[in-house]
Amino acid sequence: MKRVRNRRVIIKRPFACLNCKKITFETECPECKSPTSEEWKGMIIILNPEKSTVAKLEEVGLKHYGKYAIVVK
Ligand SMILES: [Zn+2]
DSSP states (O other): OOOOOOSSSOOOOEEETTTTEEEEEEBBBBTTTTTTOOOEEEEEESSSSTHHHHHHHHTOOOSSSSEEESSSS
């Protein structure tokens, strides 16, 4: 695949919190004030934490709605 070099629109990659894995554009997590990382993979979007079976998984441990990364390095 050829890389487009002269694109004017730069899509900034969001960060993911190292602690709660929330995806944010800030360098500090708005939820838990932990540092964020650019090195993350996957995304879970929680719309309704009470009804979501994904949110009930203990290893995910999500309590708030929003976008979360699956793996944060
Ligand atoms: Zn956090």
